[in-house]
Amino acid sequence: MAPLTVSLHMMAARTRVLPRLSLALLLVHCLQPSAAFYESGSSVVSLTRSNADRELLRAVKGRQGPEVLTIVEFYREGCGFCAILTPEYEKAAARLGKMVKLAAVNTEDPAARDLAGRYGSFIKGVPTILVFKPGADTAAPLVYNGERKAGAIVKYAHETMPSSVASVRWSQLMDGAFLTERLASSSSSSSSSSSSSSSSS
16 A cells, blocks of 8 residues: 555545544543632631521621621632632632631532522622621621632632721820720720630630
């Protein structure tokens, strides 16, 4: 057989084998079990019905709400946009540390479905990011509509965090009763937060 004929036969065989091989590799990739978006040990807290009350609805000074600013992503594991957000959300959680809590709810997880249903009126699609301010009503969270990048999420968190700095006039500083009242309120709030943290642990 002439060399040209042999090479034509080989090319024809390759064109039949390559699509089958590509399809087989694609099927193997798709059928592999996907890893959870936020594994244990992640800086992002995975919320379910078992830990939502502890992580999100903790009582603060008689009101229901988180102790710190809490940002919650509602996602679905098959969602491409959610997959793109995941590393950015992880980076934001790592950068914010304990100042802000970043959490996530898998809307298809049976253990979290009722939690997703509770905020269904705010979730128009996935990913949706809701923001819960400390001590605020958890039934009315803010909706984050900013850029889905770590830097933008961190910037938004810093801007949304309530300030614990109070403005005081010079005349108030000279007023002994004002200072006594301020010191008493700050010591009572710190003792109540330490007792709540010790009871939760």
